[in-house]
Amino acid sequence: MIKELKENYGYLFEDSLLMEINSVGTFKELPEGFQLIDIGDYIKSMPLLVSGAVKILREDDKGDELLLYFIERGDTCAMTLSCCMGQKKSEIRAVAETPTKLIMVPVEKMSEWMGKYKSWQNFILQSYHDRMTELLEAVDAIAFLKMDERLFKYLKDKAMVNHNEVIQVTHQQIAFDMHTSRVVISRLLKTLEIEGKIELHRNSIKILDL
Amino acid sequence: MIKELKENYGYLFEDSLLMEINSVGTFKELPEGFQLIDIGDYIKSMPLLVSGAVKILREDDKGDELLLYFIERGDTCAMTLSCCMGQKKSEIRAVAETPTKLIMVPVEKMSEWMGKYKSWQNFILQSYHDRMTELLEAVDAIAFLKMDERLFKYLKDKAMVNHNEVIQVTHQQIAFDMHTSRVVISRLLKTLEIEGKIELHRNSIKILDL
DNA sequence: CTCAGTCAGTAACATTAGTTACACAGCACT
DNA sequence: AGTGCTGTGTAACTAATGTTACTGACTGAG
Numbered sequence A, B: 001m002i003k004e005l006k007e008n009y010g011y012l013f014e015d016s017l018l019m020e021i022n023s024v025g026t027f028k029e030l031p032e033g034f035q036l037i038d039i040g041d042y043i044k045s046m047p048l049l050v051s052g053a054v055k056i057l058r059e060d061d062k063g064d065e066l067l068l069y070f071i072e073r074g075d076t077c078a079m080t081l082s083c084c085m086g087q088k089k090s091e092i093r094a095v096a097e098t099p100t101k102l103i104m105v106p107v108e109k110m111s112e113w114m115g116k117y118k119s120w121q122n123f124i125l126q127s128y129h130d131r132m133t134e135l136l137e138a139v140d141a142i143a144f145l146k147m148d149e150r151l152f153k154y155l156k157d158k159a160m161v162n163h164n165e166v167i168q169v170t171h172q173q174i175a176f177d178m179h180t181s182r183v184v185i186s187r188l189l190k191t192l193e194i195e196g197k198i199e200l201h202r203n204s205i206k207i208l209d210l
Numbered sequence C: 001c002t003c004a005g006t007c008a009g010t011a012a013c014a015t016t017a018g019t020t021a022c023a024c025a026g027c028a029c030t
Numbered sequence D: 001a002g003t004g005c006t007g008t009g010t011a012a013c014t015a016a017t018g019t020t021a022c023t024g025a026c027t028g029a030g
Helices: A002-009 A015-024 A078-085 A107-116 A118-144 A147-161 A171-178 A182-194 B002-009 B015-024 B078-085 B107-116 B118-144 B147-161 B171-178 B182-194
Strands: A026-030 A035-037 A045-051 A053-059 A065-072 A093-096 A100-106 A166-168 A198-201 A204-207 B026-030 B035-037 B045-051 B053-059 B065-072 B093-096 B100-106 B166-168 B198-201 B204-207
Touching (some): A002 A015, A015 A100, A015 A107, A045 A053, A045 A078, A045 A107, A053 B118, A065 A118, A065 A147, A065 A171, A065 B118, A078 A118, A078 B118, A100 A107, A107 A118, A118 A147, A118 B053, A118 B078, A118 B118, A147 A166, A147 A171, A147 A182, A147 A204, A171 A182, A182 A198, B002 B015, B002 B045, B015 B100, B015 B107, B065 B118, B065 B147, B065 B171, B078 B118, B100 B107, B107 B118, B147 B166, B147 B171, B147 B204, B171 B182, B182 B198
Antiparallel strands (some): A026 A100, A035 A093, A045 A100, A053 A065, A053 A093, A166 A204, A198 A204, B026 B100, B035 B093, B045 B100, B053 B065, B053 B093
């Protein structure tokens, strides 16, 4: 695990902190689609992403979902942080978007290291800021963009975290993530294809205009 | 200023921290409508609210606005925090919703106190969590609610921070905050009145069903 | 190959929200 | 009272999004 730590967090943390993480953290590999956190869960440990990507979703009472943003290598889940702190329930759901490797750190350590390591403190605050910024971007997309623009942004974001201009996804799955209906997505995708921005295939979409 | 501090933050911070805040902070009174922070501003000090309320707005490139949430007594602006840290520009606009009293603290202190006072650390993290939660609520409203529900929620929230079931506002102002058009708001307000949930007057609305 | 299940395309329609245009009411000022 | 400005009500229309219903194409299991 120490190898992964140095590679992904070596530039952020001093050796002593890396050693601490190494001694209390547990390394995990998640398959695609694995659900790390559900809404209402109490969080006992926080994830440090080593590789892969995790998507963060919001859900309302009626079970309608909405994709908020992705978390990647070098990130952590800020929601998790605050949830641990106050022993609060998670407000979001986290699902592995791709096969993902991460290190789980017990929450008690988070607070302890805050006082002990300046670099950890910066990491946590920076993480909060990044997540906040991504949330604002999500708000922008929902509030200011029309469906076709949102859809294209979604496709590009998804291609980005998958490091591949071809994404494996069905229209129905997109509809879930964007909280709309499959028919709407099919319609708009077809338009995007006619505009030459994407290529449609069964179970996959190629983004041309990345 | 020490009186305001003790009243509003005494239960949070130990005396030594209160004294520090007192010695480096400046007390300010803002009139309604005063703009504390604009998008793109570099932040040099962070606000601790003593009384009143501040509304936090998001704006896109085309100048379209959207109300995100309100900040009240005992709160601070988490966006400010993260902006100071990284010397980044503000992503949001902050405008006094009511006449507001607050204490401005230089940003260098924020970081210094993080290591020095556990209570300050908790306050900052709690603040991030609260703001995150409010942002999520805003997302919920935009993504999952229909206009009429969003409007009624807006009216109730506004009545709440104004401590008054009668709010002074024009249809046009609501339209700005909710990023829609005046005609749409007028139409929906009329429906809400017919449903017996509100009473419409020139320049003011009374919320009956609080 | 056949069958069942999943996935995608499309039409027709319903609903919601945004736009344009105009009438008129309330209020301040003269 | 007359003038002008701001705020509100409403109709008629357009545009965007959501819904229902049906078609056929593709795929994997047997």
